[in-house]
Amino acid sequence: MYYVPDGTKICGFYECQKCASRFLDIRVAPSLVCPYCGEVADMEMGPDDVMPEIKEDAKLVQVLEGEDIEKYDTLLSLAITGGNYEWI
Numbered sequence: 001m002y003y004v005p006d007g008t009k010i011c012g013f014y015e016c017q018k019c020a021s022r023f024l025d026i027r028v029a030p031s032l033v034c035p036y037c038g039e040v041a042d043m044e045m046g047p048d049d050v051m052p053e054i055k056e057d058a059k060l061v062q063v064l065e066g067e068d069i070e071k072y073d074t075l076l077s078l079a080i081t082g083g084n085y086e087w088i
């Protein structure tokens with residue numbers, strides 16, 4: 001398993017509206033901050049700087065359970081590592 005720990009019973013399949021990344025996350029929510037293009041808090045920000053707007057660009061496509069989790073995890077992992085895969 002690449003995105004979620006072994007034995008995960010339920011997780012969310014997300015697609016980012018901004019960078020088109022697809023990923024799984026153990027958190028299931030209508031939207032998440034994209035781990036690839038989402039804003040990361042800047043620790044060097046001064047007190048007068050405006051807080052960057054947190055955009056939850058990654059939208060939940062589907063809730064996955066059981067065997068589907070491993071199937072999607074494998075497919076998405078192969079896509080990232082450049083392996084040959086056929087999208088579902």
Ligand SMILES: [Zn+2]
Nearest residue numbers: 016019034037
């Ligand atoms: Zn993104």
